[in-house]
Amino acid sequence: MKPCGEDDADAARCSWDVRCSGLARATHNPIRAVVENLHLEPNPGKQLIALSLGDPTVFGNLQPPGELLEAVQSSLESLSYNGYTAGRGSQEAREAVAKYSSTPGSTVDPNDVVLCSGCSGALDICITGVADPGQNILVPRPGFSIYRTLAEGCGIAVRSYDLKPADGWEADLVQMEQQIDKNTALLVVTNPSNPCGSVYSRRHLMDILEVARRNYLPVLADEIYEHMVFPGKEFISMGSLSQDVPILVCSGLAKRFLVPGWRIGWIIIHDRNGILQKENNALVAYDILKRVEGLYPVMPEGAMYMMVGIDMIDFPFEDELEFLQQLMREESVFCLPGQCFDYPNYMRLVITVPEDLLKEACHRIADFCARHHKTICTLPT
Ligand SMILES: Cc1ncc(COP(=O)(O)O)c(C=O)c1O
Structure with a gap:
């Protein structure tokens, strides 16, 4: 190891000083920042239903087309594409x-x-x-x-x-x-x-x-x-x-x-001068959630998501993060907070999960809202 000298050049290279680059310091992932700071504890008595991850493969109910798998398989077996x-x-x-x-x-x-x-x-x-x-x-x-x-x-x-x-x-x-x-x-x-x-x-x-x-x-x-x-x-x-x-x-x-x-x-x-079952799923979720006091679902027309507005005045929670943490605690349902998309007071549901699970999750959300709604509280008993 090099001894530390007097001048700056030596001082700079005489001990470990590995820093985070400017790029790394300036890089933020809002979804991670919001979700990793949520304290999510599902209700141990209920199966966890995560309507949070935009990965259509999670539940195994949607599979890639056979032609795609066969094409990739034959490409691999041909040994022609390894370089x-x-x-x-x-x-x-x-x-x-x-x-x-x-x-x-x-x-x-x-x-x-x-x-x-x-x-x-x-x-x-x-x-x-x-x-x-x-x-x-x-x-x-x-x-x-x-x-x-x-x-x-x-x-x-x-x-x-x-x-x-x-x-x-x-x-x-x-x-x-x-x-x-x-x-x-x-x-x-x-x-x-x-x-x-x-x-x-x-x-x-x-x-x-x-x-x-x-x-x-x-x-x-x-x-x-x-x-x-x-x-x-x-x-x-x-x-x-x-x-x-x-x-x-x-x-x-x-x-x-x-x-x-x-x-x-x-x-x-x-530069010159569906997955069609998701519509059923979207309707299923929309029909349940539109009847829930304090929630405002917006019916989607495609992709894999539905945004649901939460009227925070109706609930005893500071913001949608607290709402969603408590939802997880009581109902084991997790949706991404609107803040992940720069849009507070909303939650985003992934609608590609199997229909029965989506229905179950929406009913749990509805029950949760009824319990916590400030004026129509039906529970706790
Ligand atoms: C709008 C949008 N663009 C891009 C991506 C990233 O796609 P990929 O997984 O191919 O990187 C996503 C993933 O969720 C997305 O929602």
Whole structure:
């Protein structure tokens, strides 16, 4: 070991001083921050029902398609794909994504596809590839927290534009536009939405594109829930609509193909001038919860979630965190707090769990609310 010298250069290298980098210090995951500080103790007398994790494989009721499993199995057995491949992904894989993502009016060129480690990896590349430290990006509120986690770590500021629950969670376009300035690098749109389950109409997507066009702002369209829409609803990719606004579409296999652990995601660069049982599940949950005093569920149109407003004035809890901790303590039901999505006084339910469990969980939530509602308390006896 080197002896400590007098001068600064020696002093700097004469003992262990391993620090956390600026990037690590600036990186926050709001979901972890909120959930890890909750004291969650389920009621030992009741089976725990977690409506919190956006992983459709947890309960085993939804399985990936056989074709997908067979294709991967035969690729592995061929021993042809064990080596390094092109940085943007193999030509065959990019051709397959391009074919899957093309629509009659909008053909995707395999050269515009970049394979990534999950949709998260795609988002990371897009955000850090377009925005510099000191610039800002616009993200939806309520919204998925990864955009903030990725951006803030790199010194990119995050500004939120509001989604309006009474208007099917459409974006407040006026407020969105007011936040754009010369340092705004990217507009993030999540469609279908986590946590809202909303699916935007062509008209609303065109309106968003018009804001982007007027302000010369590229769009990052997070479409990981593409095609997970209920009957009668249509998913339209933003990439297929734009004639001039550059759109980076991020998607992957995780949700629709029920393989989040495979970490297959992609970016499609547009730069030119269901799981149907979930609708039943959503209706089941919505029908139970809409009758509960103090709760305001917003019926989703796709994805895997439902946002439920909690009128905190009706309950003897400080905020939704305390509400959810007590719900866990008494009913062993866990939902993510709205604060995880920058939207307090809401909870987010995952609706891909088996229908009977979802029903049971919603009834428990209803019982809990009836017990604790300030004016209609039916219990305790
Ligand atoms: C809106 C949204 N984007 C991206 C992701 C991450 O997808 P992946 O698991 O492919 O990284 C999720 C995961 O829940 C999500 O909800």
